[in-house]
Amino acid sequence: DADVTQTPRNRITKTGKRIMLECSQTKGHDRMYWYRQDPGLGLRLIYYSFDVKDINKGEISDGYSVSRQAQAKFSLSLESAIPNQTALYFCATKQAPTDGYTFGSGTRLTVV
């Protein structure tokens, strides 16, 4: 099994629908992150969490919400999806501040 698992891998949804992207990890890391990747823009931070009671907004949190259900689980929700949220979404984890991230394989989301 992968260290960081994201579901679903691909999703097509309609404008206005609510959608949840899920992330689970077996690394035992406290820190979990959600990034989105857009061509030519690199990766931008949406939300991050240092433990189940610590949730923080990132650079582009508008239109998104998150839930840290357990140390190992961190989900991202789009309350009312819009087409410019079409992107590749990555979950990442790490333990110490100087560590590199461990990334999931990504969720490709298309909003039509």
Next chain:
Amino acid sequence: AQSVAQPEDQVNVAEGNPLTVKCTYSVSGNPYLFWYVQYPNRGLQFLLKYITGDNLVKGSYGFEAEFNKSQTSFHLKKPSALVSDSALYFCAVRAPRGSQGNLIFGKGTKLSVKP
């Protein structure tokens, strides 16, 4: 504000030749610097990092990077490129304080290695 720039959208190299993927940064204090690689339809994989110490850092798959404080650069290098090195490469930076460990990523450089 901290930032990172990858000035080349694409780098083309012939197999067997040396490769360089450029990265420059702007951050207050001593930076923490990272390189990641993304193969098609895959997540990002950690290659190497500079935190402190020797300016030349060695990483996975034969890659290395040199931290140059005066030029605020952290270029990724490999002495002999392989076709399998073709991928998207991201440089990332964080400040040692005040950013809670979050990384700022560059826009990525596509490396194409031709046989």
